[in-house]
Amino acid sequence: MSVLKGRGVPDRSENDGTGLACRGEVLHVLHLLSRRYLHGKEEAVRLSLIALLAEGHLLLEDIPGVGKTTLALALSHALGLSFGRIQCTSDILPSDITGLSIFDRDESRFRFVHGPIFHNLVLTDEINRAMPKTQSALLEAMEERRVTVEGKTYRLPDPFLVVATQNPSEQVGTFPLPESQLDRFLISAGLGYPPAEIEKAIIRGGSIREEIEKIPPILGAEQIAAARRAVREQIHLSEKVIDYIHALVCATREHRFIASGISPRGAISLADASKAAAFLEGRDYVVPEDVKALAVPVGAHRLILRAEHEPLKKKEVLRSIVADLPVPRG
Amino acid sequence: MVRLKTLLNLLAYGVSLLGFLPLAAHLDAPALVAFPLALVVGAVWDRREEFPLKPGFATLFTVAAFVFYAAQVSRDHLIEPAVNLLVLLLAVRLLSAKGGREYPQIFTLSLFALAASSLLSLGIAYLFYLAPMIVGITAGLVLLSFYKVDPEAVLERRELRRLSGVFFALPATSLLLMLAFFFILPRTQQPLWNFLQPTAAASGLSDRVIPGSLAGALEERRPAFRVQSPPLPPQELYWRGVVLNHLDDRAWERRTPPRERTRVEGGEEVRQTFFPEPGPSQYLPLLDLPLELTGVRHQRDGDLVFSGRPRERRLSYEGVSLFGGRLVAEDGVDREFYLQLPQQISPRVEAAISRIVSAAAGDRETIAALEDFFIERRLTYSLDAGLHAEDPVDHFLFESRRGYCEHFATSFVLMLRRAGIPARLVGGYYGGHYNAMGGYYLVNESHAHLWVEALVDGREWVRLDPTTLSHNAAQAFGGSGLNWRRGLLDAVDHFWNRIVITYDLQQQIELFRKAGERAAPERWSAPSLPSAAALAGVALIVALPFMLRGAGNLRGREQRLLRRYLNLVRRRHKLAEIPPSMGLQELAEQVDDPACRRFAAIFGGAIYHDRPLSEEEFRECREVMKRVGRRGKDEG
Structure with missing residues (x-):
């Protein structure tokens, strides 16, 4: 008898032979982060990746200390992306985010100093603490993917993903995001406390910040662009x-x-x-x-x-x- | 215990015989000889399991026959070659090897042969061939399905009895359906093929008579018409057709009669319904003396002649006659027109007339004397009259003294006119077979007759039938009644024509109208064209979704598959209900069944790509469905 042939219908749910670019790498990131570094945060990692692939931004609504920053850092490392962090306070100005021109004496001219927003992955902590003026500058940058300072337009790097956090229980001295601006976040999610067993393990192990620094980059900007294209077109x-x-x-x-x-x-x-x-x-x-x-x-x-x-x-x-x-x- | 093959052979022979018989009358000699021969030889050889005709020869023969008959085909000659070829093909099939492929061919050819016969004739015999043929073919097809599985199968008597239920139930249902369709479907009223070929000329009522030009009248058994009527005294059955009033040289013919006002009075009013056979004649016979005619477009002349158009199809009309009435010419007649004579009359006839006229006083006496003269001559009524065209009257009265109605009537009318009595010839039919079963008279073409009308005292047209003056009149018109067997056959034929063949569009409309009246008496008068169009529109709108559904049939298949799958999952996994908000994958996760996951992947892969399932996917889905809920058993 001749060699048995395949069943004809490719098993699309299991293998990777679907021609979806970089899917294996993206899945690797997901599994690596959620199973090894961010225990019990699989859903949050997944949503972050979805936000990344769908070219949107992520709003994490949760109390401090549940791992929002850790998540963002881990992501930036695993994805091979540059990381910027903005800690919002009530006196933070738009220029603190976008950067500003300072006078360079040596060259006798103004030089633009890039703000923290010029990174692939920007963590904006406590976004509801920033003034509406600053919030709107940030949100505009998120939407337009460019920044205009003193009449000059600077393109933001690609990919560009903002992970904003806000503390829903804090009310005093905050400027809650208006609905029109909330609409600009693709996904809004909470992290929640980890399950008891995992939390105990976390307590036992202590902070993993240092380990996170050692996460090897699995993807690069190019692969992410390819994966995004696959999502869009395939x-x-x-x-x-x-x-x-x-x-x-x-x-x-x-x-x-x-x-x-x-x-x-x-x-x-x-x-x-x-x-x-x-x-x-x-x-x-x-x-x-x-x-x-x-x-x-x-x-x-x-x-x-x-x-x-x-x-x-x-x-x-x-x-x-x-x-x-x-x-x-x- | 019967062999399946034997049964099939019997059915094949029976069915092909049923196809051959109705065509037999229309076949050429080769086909006529070949078929019975093939039937007998084939049957004999079948017993030996051999076949006289090898496949190569069969093909050769078939091609030869085809070429031969194809060469004969023309526009006017199409059906005959075709039916001959059909029968020859059937004969070839009977002679060659028979297997699972050949039996259906025999059945089909036979059915074609029977169908072809309906192009040539519309007799009731068709029904009697059709019914057994349907039974035979149904039985054959059922047996064939067994034969395909095991050609050597043997049927027990009990099995056969059970099967025979099917053999009869199926055709019975289809015959019932046929009955229903009969009243609904549109129909033709004549053999389909005949509309291209005008009806063959046949003897019948003619408006021109040349006495002595024919050696003898044709004794035709062909029916001329049937008439539903109460029984009447047989001696008085004169069916009036045409009046011949002018002698042109030697031929009596019909000229437009001069204007005359006539009135029919007295007698007994008799109503009749006529069913004339199709034919070229334009005259509509009615019982003498006719009063009025309804049911068909016609023209009525003063001399009580009703004419319409040549009858290309079967029709019926109603007549009212005054039986035994008197025809009164109210204002007298154009005497000169009815006294017109030929240029010369033989001396012997002249002498006879002058003797009669001199002895008689008045018209009635003259007529009586003339009748006496005819009786004296001892004339013989005979269809074998001999040919004598020179002076037929002289020859008939003085030489041969034998003849039929034409000789009697033309001689009589001539002598009447010579004696100064206006007279004319009336052509029609005399007598007829009364069919008590059907309550109608059958009048054949052989009943065609010619008699005389004479104007007595310038006022009344009196019917005179000189043929009765022959010495053998009693025997000649003894009224040969139909025996019961022929009567029955004719009655069946009559009702077949009346109910089936002449059932036309008009009667269909009538049927629907009556049904409508019964359903809604105050609203429906007749189905008008707009309302019919509206009805058709509504029907179309109602049918449209189904038609469109038919176009997207694949979608229906997916829907059915999904419904079956969901039911299966519900049953196998003992779910109370699958809410409509639950997707297929979600369901698969919930019941945690790899088969369900597989199904969701295949099915979803197709429908969420906006395409129907491929055949392979469909098959795999069905395979997968067999495994739904079976995991526990396989693994545990």
Whole structure:
């Protein structure tokens, strides 16, 4: 008998032979970080990678000390990206972020000193502590991916990923981000306390900052660009899933608890993020489950609840909407 | 215990015989001889499991026959070569080896042969061939499915009995459906092929008679018409057709009669429904004396002649006659027109007339004397009259003294006119076979007759039938009744024509109209064109989604597969319900079943790529479904 041939249908869910560029490396980053360095943070790492692949930014809403900075640092190392950090305070100025021109006596001219924003991965801590003027300068830079200082425009490096954090429980002396600016973050997520066993291990092991410094770069800017291109061009978003996303955002707009639902930009973000999630799963098509899983991280922070339902959590409202929405199956 | 092959052979012979018989009358000699021969030889050889015709010869023969008949084909001559070829092909098939491929060929050829016969004739016999053929072919096809599996199979008697239920149930259902379709589907009213070929000229009512020009009248058994009517005294059954009023040289013909006002009075009113056979004649026969005619477009002349268009198809019309009535010419007639004579009359005839006229006083006496003269001559009624064209009247009365109605009537009318009595010839039919079963008269072409009408006292047209003056009239018109067997056959034929063949579009509309009236008496008068169009539109709109669905049939297949899969998962994994908000992958994760994951990957890979499943994927999905929920058993 002749040699047995393959089954014809490639096993798309398991192997890497899907032609999705750099998927193996991205997955390696995910596994390395979540299993070795950032125990119990797999979901956060995953969402960060999705934000990176979908060319968006990440907002981490959590209390201090749960590993936000560690996450950002680890990511920058593993991804082979430069790292900048901005610690926001109420007196921080836009120039503290973007950089400023100082007079160089030796050369007798103004020289532009790049601010911390000129890095691939920028951690903006406590973003709600910055003044609205500074916030908006930052958010503009996030959106435009360039900075204009004193009439001169400087391009930000590519890839460019902002990981902003804010402490939701702190209210005094903060300038909460307006919804219009929240909309610019692709994903908003929390880290949460680690599970008991893992937390004990963390206590036992102490800080891992030094170890993180030693994480070898697995990806480079080029590979990330290739992976982003794969997400953009190779992942198929079917009409059925588009219908599903549309039905979902419509449901948020019509919901009785919600004053303002997910915007078209939010819908685009949801689609992009779903494609990135499908990339991570090794599929070249988006399934409704991708959308379902990302609806809350991508959508919840964009909702404005009605005044009388303010005490409810946006995430819970959105989760209930998703749970009731039929998925397109056939 | 019966061998399957034997049964199939029997069915093949039976079915092909049923295809051959209705065509037999239309076949050429080669086919007519070849088929029965092939049937017998084939049957004999079958017992020996040998076949007289080797495949090569069979092909050669087939091609030769095809070429031969193809050469004969022309526009007017298409069906005959085709049916001959069909029968020859059938004969070849019967002679050559028979297997799983050849039996269906025999069945198909036979069915074609029977179908072809309907192009040549529309007799009721078709129905009697069709029904057993359908039964035979159904049985053959059922047996063939067994034969394909095991050509040497043997059937037990019990199995055969059970199978025979199928043999009859299937055709019975289809025949019932045929019955339903009969009333709905559009139909033709004549053999399909005949509309290209005008109906063959046949003897019948003619508006020109040349006595003595024919050696003898044709004794045609062909029916001229059937008429539903109450039974009437047989001696008085004169079916009036045409009036011949002008003698042109030697030929009696019909000229447009002069304007005359006539009235029919007295007698008994008789209503009849006529079913004339199609033919070239334009005259519409009615019982003498006719009063009115309805049901078909016609023209009525003053001398009670009704004419329409040549009858290309079967039709029916109704007539009202005054049986035993009197035809009164109210304002007199154009005497000169009805007294016109030939240039010369033989001296013997002249002498006879002058003797009669001198002895009689008045028209009635003259007529009586003339009748006496005919009786004296001892004329013989005979269809074998001999040919004498020179002076037929003289020859008939004084030489041969034998003839049929034409000789009697033309001689009589001539002598009447010579005696000064206006007279004319009436052509029609006399007599007919009363069919008590069907309640109608069958009138054949052989009943065609010619009699005389004379104007008595210038006022009343009186019917005179000189043929009855022959000395053997009693025997000649003894009224040969139909025996019961022929009566039954004719009755069946009549009702077949009445109910099936003449059932036309008009009657269909009538049927629907009546059904509509019954359903909604106050609203439906007749289905008007706009309302019919609206109905059709609504039907189309209702049908459209189904048609479109048919176009996207693949989608339906995926839907069905998914429904089956979900049901399967629910059952095997004992889920109460799969909520609509749950995706396939989510479901697979929840039940933690690799088969479900596989299904989700294949199925989702197709539909979330906006494409239908490929055949291979479809097959794999079905394979995977067999493993759903089976993991525990395999591994544990």
